[in-house]
Amino acid sequence: MTAVDELFAVQDEDTAAEQIRHRLANLPEKATLEGARGARGATESQLEATRLERLELDRRQKRAEADVDAVVARVDELNNRLYGSGITSPKEAREVQEEVDRLRPRQDELEERLLEVLEEIDPLEVQLGELSERAGTEDAAIGAAEAAVAVAEAALEAELAEVRERRESAAAAVPDDLLARYEGLRGAFGSSTVAGFDGNDCTRCPYSMPAVERDRIKHLPDGTLADCSECGRLVVG
Ligand SMILES: [Zn+2]
Structure with missing residues (x-):
């Protein structure tokens, strides 16, 4: 081969190298990986929002339970007085009984409120379970996509190394x-x-x-x- 033939060979290898680099930069496997990461990110946002909602319900549940406990404790205390030996007059007994009678509907109301909170928690738990499962599936998809990118990149890098070698030997003759x-x-x-x-x-x-x-x-x-x-x-x- 003449020096000019070798120069044409250098040019061909440079062109081949450019095409390989272009393919490396635009791998469809990379687009798949980006898509998988995007989906996982969206799931993570939903998970975060749902966890926050769950925390807020936890807080409301604790508060409602404390409210119920306080009323129950007060009613117990009053009943102990009524049926114990501390009452000194019928008037005092009547007053204690009246307070118990006032507290009963209040206790019902607070228990109802607690139940409502618990009912809100149930579907949220289901949702959290589903989101976690989806996140797991998406993590697996990301892993697979990363592996596919690595395989495709390795194949193109190997091609590129061969092109560089051929280019080097052609260039040596120019x-x-x-x-x-x-x-x-x-x-x-x-x-x-x-x-x-x-x-x-x-x-x-x-x-x-x-x-x-x-x-x-x-x-x-x-x-x-x-x-x-x-x-x-x-x-x-
Ligand atoms: Zn010209």
């Missing part, structure tokens, strides 16, 4: 000055930095060459590189 000219222009022209000459024009050029330029390139020794006067690419004479 004179340094030529390689430097190619590398300097590659940023502007990418995969068509080195172009062919079809006998009339640079094959990558949208423009026609002036006749003088055409003649100049035609008469260059085979395998010589010239700068295309129209587009600036490297043209193989």
